[in-house]
Amino acid sequence: MTPNHDIHWQQTDIDRHARSLIKLQTSCVLWFTGLSGAGKSTIANLVEKRLHAMGRHTYLLDGDNIRHGLNRDLGFSNADRSENIRRVAEVSRLMMDAGLIVLASFISPFSAERRIARDMVGTNEFVEIFIQTPLSVAEQRDPKGLYKKARDGNFRNFTGIDSPYEIPESPEISIDTTSCMPHESCERIVNYLLSIGIMQ
Amino acid sequence: MTPNHDIHWQQTDIDRHARSLIKLQTSCVLWFTGLSGAGKSTIANLVEKRLHAMGRHTYLLDGDNIRHGLNRDLGFSNADRSENIRRVAEVSRLMMDAGLIVLASFISPFSAERRIARDMVGTNEFVEIFIQTPLSVAEQRDPKGLYKKARDGNFRNFTGIDSPYEIPESPEISIDTTSCMPHESCERIVNYLLSIGIMQ
Numbered sequence: 001m002t003p004n005h006d007i008h009w010q011q012t013d014i015d016r017h018a019r020s021l022i023k024l025q026t027s028c029v030l031w032f033t034g035l036s037g038a039g040k041s042t043i044a045n046l047v048e049k050r051l052h053a054m055g056r057h058t059y060l061l062d063g064d065n066i067r068h069g070l071n072r073d074l075g076f077s078n079a080d081r082s083e084n085i086r087r088v089a090e091v092s093r094l095m096m097d098a099g100l101i102v103l104a105s106f107i108s109p110f111s112a113e114r115r116i117a118r119d120m121v122g123t124n125e126f127v128e129i130f131i132q133t134p135l136s137v138a139e140q141r142d143p144k145g146l147y148k149k150a151r152d153g154n155f156r157n158f159t160g161i162d163s164p165y166e167i168p169e170s171p172e173i174s175i176d177t178t179s180c181m182p183h184e185s186c187e188r189i190v191n192y193l194l195s196i197g198i199m200q
Numbered sequence: 201m202t203p204n205h206d207i208h209w210q211q212t213d214i215d216r217h218a219r220s221l222i223k224l225q226t227s228c229v230l231w232f233t234g235l236s237g238a239g240k241s242t243i244a245n246l247v248e249k250r251l252h253a254m255g256r257h258t259y260l261l262d263g264d265n266i267r268h269g270l271n272r273d274l275g276f277s278n279a280d281r282s283e284n285i286r287r288v289a290e291v292s293r294l295m296m297d298a299g300l301i302v303l304a305s306f307i308s309p310f311s312a313e314r315r316i317a318r319d320m321v322g323t324n325e326f327v328e329i330f331i332q333t334p335l336s337v338a339e340q341r342d343p344k345g346l347y348k349k350a351r352d353g354n355f356r357n358f359t360g361i362d363s364p365y366e367i368p369e370s371p372e373i374s375i376d377t378t379s380c381m382p383h384e385s386c387e388r389i390v391n392y393l394l395s396i397g398i399m400q
Contacts, residue, residue, distance in 0.1 A: 014252045014258065018252060019258070058219070058298075059219070059298040069294070087270060087287075093269070094270070094295075098258075
């Protein structure tokens with residue numbers, strides 16, 4: 001194995017600024033966190049549609065989809081969940097470097113891994129969006145039937161049931177889905193991006 | 201661990217076509233393969249600059265840079281090299297899905313892994329570019345001093361020294377760097393993309 005100091009950093013001429021400029025936007029990562037069934041994908045999907053209609057260049061990284069591809073070698077132990085988030089944060093960073101507005105939708109239950117993602121991306125470019133839904137409501141929605149399976153003991157380490165969800169302490173945006181409808185939530189997020197100058 | 205059939209596929213509304221359309225290009229992956237020191241990064245960097253000047257949206261994934269981030273947990277055993285390429289192919293596919301023209305510059309010495317990358321990306325979107333440089337020439341250039349270290353026995357599994365490079369059998373483009381200068385190589389690649397309709 002080559003020691004790491006033998007891996008050089010390859011300087012490239014076209015950088016994030018040049019790539020963003022051609023897209024008339026400032027690239028960033030919108031990080032959606034919340035319980036399974038909280039509404040992350042629904043809201044992220046609406047935001048992407050809205051940004052796309054505004055001519056912005058986006059990409060939506062979704063937990064389920066990434067686990068079918070890049071992270072299909074990973075399970076749901078704490079170590080694997082951390083590695084899952086580490087890789088997703090790295091891919092988000094690469095895509096941000098490519099000039100895109102990245103929407104990352106992951107349960108990401110642990111404060112420590114959200115912190116790692118934020119540090120990796122850069123705190124000025126990281127917008128943490130807490131999709132806040134009480135467990136009882138998420139469990140009642142249960143769009144994928146996963147809570148039922150977890151309650152029946154069919155699998156372990158399910159967030160909210162036998163694995164904790166650590167509430168974000170200071171997310172940039174917090175949305176209570178019991179009082180805020182998906183379209184309103186989308187508007188709030190887009191208005192926030194306009195207000196901080198990510199988009200003009 | 202949740203079995204894989206419990207991981208749903210999250211359908212999103214904005215797809216590759218919509219993302220590419222906004223960028224006025226067809227997304228694809230340009231896969232540069234060849235020995236260390238063959239000239240992959242030099243040529244890929246020129247191609248990216250050229251495409252950027254033409255208003256195209258690109259991203260360059262470089263072997264060394266990815267090993268500092270996403271793949272920093274991997275070494276140089278055959279298994280780790282394969283996992284390195286699998287992840288890179290997955291990221292290339294995601295970025296292609298994001299509508300970008302991806303330039304992937306990796307030694308990728310094994311036919312089997314280049315085949316995996318091609319299958320993962322889709323053969324119509326995968327442009328394999330063999331940067332062909334004799335070992336003796338690459339070793340003489342030795343821009344990072346790695347051949348010397350490998351010859352001195354400082355590390356193992358170095359492509360061309362104690363690990364094979366399997367020549368691509370039918371790459372879309374093959375460039376002999378002993379007769380074709382970097383700028384000419386860049387022109388050939390861009391002309392090829394125009395000829396197959398990746399760009400208008």
